[in-house]
Amino acid sequence: MAENPTPILFDRALLAKRQARAQQRGAATFLFDRVREDMAERLAAVKRDFAEIADIGTPGEGVLTRDRFASRGRIMLAQDEVLPLAPESLDLAVSALAFQFVNDLPGVLAQLRRALKPDGLLLAAMIGGDTLTELRQSFAAAEAECEGGVSPRVAPFVDLRDLGHLLQRAGLALPVTDVDHVVVRYDNAFALMADLRGMGATNILVERRRTPTRRATMLRMAQIYRERFADPDGRIRATFDIVWLSAWAPHESQQKPLRPGSATASLEEAVRKVSPSPGKGG
Numbered sequence: 001m002a003e004n005p006t007p008i009l010f011d012r013a014l015l016a017k018r019q020a021r022a023q024q025r026g027a028a029t030f031l032f033d034r035v036r037e038d039m040a041e042r043l044a045a046v047k048r049d050f051a052e053i054a055d056i057g058t059p060g061e062g063v064l065t066r067d068r069f070a071s072r073g074r075i076m077l078a079q080d081e082v083l084p085l086a087p088e089s090l091d092l093a094v095s096a097l098a099f100q101f102v103n104d105l106p107g108v109l110a111q112l113r114r115a116l117k118p119d120g121l122l123l124a125a126m127i128g129g130d131t132l133t134e135l136r137q138s139f140a141a142a143e144a145e146c147e148g149g150v151s152p153r154v155a156p157f158v159d160l161r162d163l164g165h166l167l168q169r170a171g172l173a174l175p176v177t178d179v180d181h182v183v184v185r186y187d188n189a190f191a192l193m194a195d196l197r198g199m200g201a202t203n204i205l206v207e208r209r210r211t212p213t214r215r216a217t218m219l220r221m222a223q224i225y226r227e228r229f230a231d232p233d234g235r236i237r238a239t240f241d242i243v244w245l246s247a248w249a250p251h252e253s254q255q256k257p258l259r260p261g262s263a264t265a266s267l268e269e270a271v272r273k274v275s276p277s278p279g280k281g282g
Contacts, residue, residue: 019200028198057098129241
C-alpha cells in the first residue's frame with residue numbers, strides 16, 4: 001500500500017520571491033539577529049572542531065556560518081526540498097528561521113541525519129509555538145464578523161513536544177528542544193504586518209485567499225487586536241516563539257539510556273528509605 005504523500009502547505013516559490021524582495025528593500029532582521037547571537041553562544045559551548053559545515057535554508061548570504069567559521073557551505077531549501085548532500089559529509093548542520101516553511105520537515109530531518117557524520121551536530125532555530133497568536137485571533141474574529149467566514153492566514157506552527165519526536169523519528173540521538181519566548185510591541189497591527197513583509201514572512205499558504213482583503217475587515221482586525229492585546233500605553237503585543245532544536249548523529253561514544261529492567265535498585269525501595277515511619281511525623 002503506497003504511503004500518503006506529504007501535504008503541500010507552503011508555496012515555496014512565492015516564499016523565495018518574497019524573501020528576495022525583503023532583502024532588496026531592507027529586511028527586518030531583529031529576530032534573525034537574536035537567533036544569530038544565540039546560535040554563536042550555543043556553538044561556543046560545544047567544545048568541538050567542525051570542519052565540514054552547511055547552513056540549511058537560512059535567508060541571506062551565509063552570515064550564519066561566517067560569524068564563527070571560515071567554511072560557508074550554504075544549501076538553499078529548493079521547492080522540492082531535496083538537499084544535495086552526500087552521506088556522512090557534514091560535521092555540523094545549522095539553520096535559522098527556515099524550517100517553519102518546510103512542507104516535509106520529517107523528510108528534511110531524515111536527509112540531514114544521513115548527511116551528518118557519526119557524532120555530527122544539527123543545531124537549528126525555527127518559528128513555532130504560539131507565534132503570532134494575537135494576529136491569528138484578531139483576523140479570525142474580524143473575518144467572522146465582517147465576511148461570515150475565516151480564511152487561512154497564519155501558517156500552522158510546530159509544537160515543541162512534536163519536534164522532539166520528529167528528531168527521534170529521523171534517527172537522531174540526544175535530542176534537545178527549548179523555546180525563546182519573544183514579545184515585541186508595536187504602535188498598531190499595521191506596523192506589525194510591515195515587519196512581517198520585511199521578513200518575507202507574509203502568507204505563503206497554498207490555500208491562502210487570492211483576493212485582497214476588504215478594507216473594512218482590515219480596519220476591524222486592527223481594532224480587535226488593540227482591544228484584546230494592547231498594553232495600558234496603547235501599544236499592542238506580538239508573540240514570536242523561537243523554537244531551538246539540537247541533536248546528534250548516533251555514535252558509540254554517546255551516552256545510552258538504560259535498558260528496561262537494568263536498574264540495580266527499585267523505585268519502591270528508594271521511596272521506602274526516604275519515607276517517614278508511621279507515627280513519626282512532624
